[in-house]
Amino acid sequence: MRITDVFKVQEHTFSFEFFPPKDNVDALALGATIGELRHLKPSFISVTYGAGGSTQRTTFDVCRYIQDRLEIPAMAHYTCVGADAAQLREGLEYLKSIRVKNVMLLRGDAPKGETWKTVAGGFSHADELVAQARAMGDFCIGVAGYPEKHGEAVSAEADLAHLKRKVDAGGDFIVTQLFFENQHYFNFVKRARAAGIAARILPGIMPITNFKQIRRMAELSGAEIPKVLLDRLTPIQDDPVAVYKAGVSWAIQQCIDLLSGGAPGIHFYTLNKSKATMDIYRVVAG
Helix, strand or coil, rough: CCCCHHHHHCCEEEEEEECCCCCHHHHHHHHHHHHHHHHCCCCCECCCCCCCCCCCCCHHHHHHHHHHHHCEEEEEEEEEECCCCCHHHHHHHHHHHCCCCCEEEECCCCCCCCCCCCCCCCCHHHHHHHHHHHHHCCCCCEEEEECCCCCCCCCCHHHHHHHHHHHCCCCEEEEEEEEECCHHHHHHHHHHCCCCCCCEEEEEEECCCCCHHHHHHHHHCCCCCCCHHHHHHHCCCCHHHHHHHHHEEEEEEEEHHHHHHCCCCEEEEEECHHHHHHHHHHCCCC
């Protein structure tokens, strides 16, 4: 099922994001996590792949399994990294051949320690990949939005203009980067609407379960951790149970406020862990 068809019948969607397994142990763990979260009847599941394009084919095949065997709409991430236009078309053709129609199209990040470089004959920006997929057939296309702007964007205005190019090229809906301060999301939506972007904008939420890990991820993504949250977490950072409780409590309040403020759903960045997502979902989705 196309995710846009899900939107037609669900006023609020609840979706989960995973990264693919690197080995058999990871595969077993991911299977257990998806099995637990399956009972929550997710609106859709998205699957990422490693920096530099690693685990790409695994991502595609995991999506195929989720949609064909578990009967849950699945969305495959796909990026411009390390491939020219012909290779990118080949990947899209493979997705068509396994009937994976939902795709999250991104420029992608360079491998760790490297700077972004466009492959000869490849694409430099996500809107080019979106246009390619739109020209090839009946894909349902998600694109990324950045409430606090992309780290490489020269300004919030330039970042928003790029988002509009992605939507105009064929993006059907937007999933945001993680954030911890809801006003960033509401301001982002307001600016997007003013810019003529009418697509559904799903807020991305990452539950805090590990203080050091979330600080690293916030730095990488450019997401601000509010002072009130830092003040709450810093004294308990070496107590994993206390951090978990505080992080889940914060995410629950975020989700409640977002939904009551008009957000059309929640996209959970699960980090392949089910407990925090389940604890939050049960409160906010009833």
